[in-house]
Amino acid sequence: MNFRDNFYLSRYDSELKSEVIFGLRIAYAFFIEKKYNTTFLDFCSRALQYGEDIFIFDSVIYYCYESLKLSNNQKLFLYLHIDEFQLIDEWDAQNKTNQLFGNMIRGISKFMIGEYSTFIQPFLSGTATRAITKQKKATGISFQFVDCPLLDIKSMILIMDHFATKFKASTTLLNLEAPIKKGAARKGVAPETKGVAPPTTKHVYKWKLCAPLLQLLIDTGGLPRALERLLDVCFKTLCDNGKEFFEKLNYDYDEIFSIVKGDLQEMYAINRKVYGEKELFMNLLYHCVEGIPVKKNKCLDNKGTTVRDLQTDGHFSLSPYGGQNLFLIEMPFFFVCIYNDILEIIDVELMKAFSVNNNNMYWQEWELFVAHHISFRVNLAIKMGGNELSLRNLHPGAYGTKENLDIVMKLKELNIYKSQFPLNLNLINSDDRWNNGHCVVVNGTSAESSKIFYIMEDVSGVFYLIMGQNQWDYGSKKMTEKNVSDEDEKNFNSVKHSELQGYKVITIIFTTQPYEGSENLPEILIVSKDNFKSYFGPVFSARATFSLTRDINPNFWDINRLKNTIKGIGDDSVIAKRPYISEDHFHNVNPKADKRHKLDFFPFDIQGTEIYAPDHLIEN
Template sequence: KTRYGVELFNCLDEEWKTSRGKKPHMLYMLLDFSSGYALDEYEIQGDMKIASEIIFGLRLAYYFFVNEKYVWSFAMFSTKANEYKHIFKLDNVLAHIYSHEHKRLQPGQHLFIFLQIDEFQFILKDRKERAELFKQLMYVLGYHMTGKIPNIFIQTLLSGTAPQDAIRAMEPSTYSCEPLDLPLLSLESRLDIMREFATNHDVSDCVWVPKIWIHQLLLDTGGLPRALEYLFTELFGQKFTNIKEFFENLEKRIPIPSTIYANVTNDINKAYKIKAYARNHKILIYELIYRNIMVIESDMSDELQDGNSTEKLEHLERDRHLILRKLEGKIKF
């Protein structure tokens, strides 16, 4: 999902042709609400509209002015800034970003911020007022899609696992959410990504393509972007700093594919708690596996037996226990 956002922004930046006037000055920003930019309960106290403005203002201020420039986490920054949080309303922060970028702008050129909010379901999760908070946060951003500050436009992309909750939260309102169908990566796409890593380091196909175990590991990810990310991290190191060394050592030292596979599955399990969930919900897991093997068409509202209770498919998707893929030409999954 994150990669899709980056590539969508790059496509806009490179291909956008305006019918009149100058093309806007483009900025990409990514806020991950599952980790680095997670919400804290103290942030949503008091007036929800003001809190929503500060929630985004603090995060954009940190992303633009602090992140990768100073050795401060967002948690540390927000704690220090809490005493002065009233000055971090979104309008003020956007004005400062515009002022900072102004020297790069040509006369009459506008600022376009492509804001990707990743793992947005954490905004909705485990809070009684979660739907209202989400709606208010989207309102705050929506004002900047309709010209609240004439020279600044924000386009929002939500990426996460609760599309139905987001759509319902915005109904009825001035703004709406439209889901994008993001298919799992094909094996060809996975090989293309691997090839990109190689060619960027002057490595030809003959070095890695004959290695069957590489193809098998790429196949085993199932096309899940997060699984693919964990695999490449295992192969190339954190932040992909060991790419050159990996390809240089392919002939000298043969990696053990089973060890790589085990490490990647452990990383996935740590992130999504799959084993623990399966142990505690055996009947539900059996039914999911049965539906998958037998290719049984399902609706988002289908309720599956989970011990003495039931769970809707859409809730399983929201809570990151399931990925639903729409059947071609149908509204079922």
């Protein structure tokens, strides 16, 4: 019985006794819902004409048993799932004299501990489990909390495929046929071919080629209720049904993100909780974003509130970390955005800073991603009372020399600005000075040198110019030491004879490739895909990884991106040959493409998921 949908509480219920409110819903679920085409409200308006007493909870349970015509010695085991039970608690808050939740629990408990012909096993699911603790004291009934682990990406893809199958979602033909190798054929002999495969009738779902939708799945963090709201918005709010959604797929996914975020905020009452206890939830967010392992009894405020206490609210999960009863706090990106709206860690909405709609995240967008991530972590540390951090803590997991990583920097609140260095250093739409220590500057797209830079002062009074360089090495599958040194040299030369001269320079290289070379290069920090999770932390790493790997995934590029990235591609046919399900498949149908590049084929490369749509769904 879902108290948000068919069984929602209305103002009409306030005129009924709690035993009747609950009894009516049991009667509808047991006798009516699956057998007759009538709504719950219509059922109530007709049924109550016969009086309320026959719908008292105890009476309805008796009628359920009698309707099955069981023999005298048989017991009825009734499994009762009450979903969205927090809405009952909210309704009680407005109806102080008619407490439905407490009376409901007391009514059920009789059939759990008494000698009745029916045994009821309740299962409650919702987002306000601290309300359960109150009922434990009031009724003497104990509750066993069930740990609900987050879904992994494999599970979410399987769930999406389930609905794609159910709604007969649109598919696209998979091209497995390799082109014929050029060359004269001998008379009467078929021309030689290379890697030829017979024509295929295999299809794949089009939704797997929709990068913004995949991003939203990742943003749910695998929290079942967040995934449920996302699917509800896609299949019910935007469209009349899932089939329409899968056929179109071209939506404003930032707007979908906003709707889901609003729904989750309302479901979990995050605004009310966080506004009331900012210190507590700031501390929770800090441990989450920084990936700091905690014990369940870790106290987060001066009132003694622990991680375990907050876990019962259900909007984050704890994943085991290295034994010793330590856990990482895993919170979906939707909730981090809600927290930022209230706590104002950075002065823009995170959902706008990290837009979903951009299918092709080129470097300008990626630079903004990194800049906002740096600002968010520094500002959060300041709000937690910090005034200095080492580069090791500012850039966790980055490769670098011990001397560089141990440099301790003073912290100043950061904001994001844009400029056109080396043409000039004036900040766009701002009178602030770029070197005041409060600016993370994102450089113009035409700049050959650093795309991000900012000034920091160490505790000894030395000023540093931190220059971030986002780099692909399209010529190989690994980022080499020489590549890194060349980028550092480029940054160093760009500073000469400019307003940036006079600062000590530290270069940070971001790359999608694994790094191969010395991890101790002076004045250089390296963040490769290998250490993304350490660097970006539990919250942002999934977004960072997907954003970067999208740019090495040929299924998500436009033709200009492909030409600029992979040598040997010169015509539009590479787009027409999509989708690509593996590196072998890509090179089989594009034999001229340079094979030195490391490509990504998410989500087709997720083990345990089906690549192909079922054959029976394919229509002419």
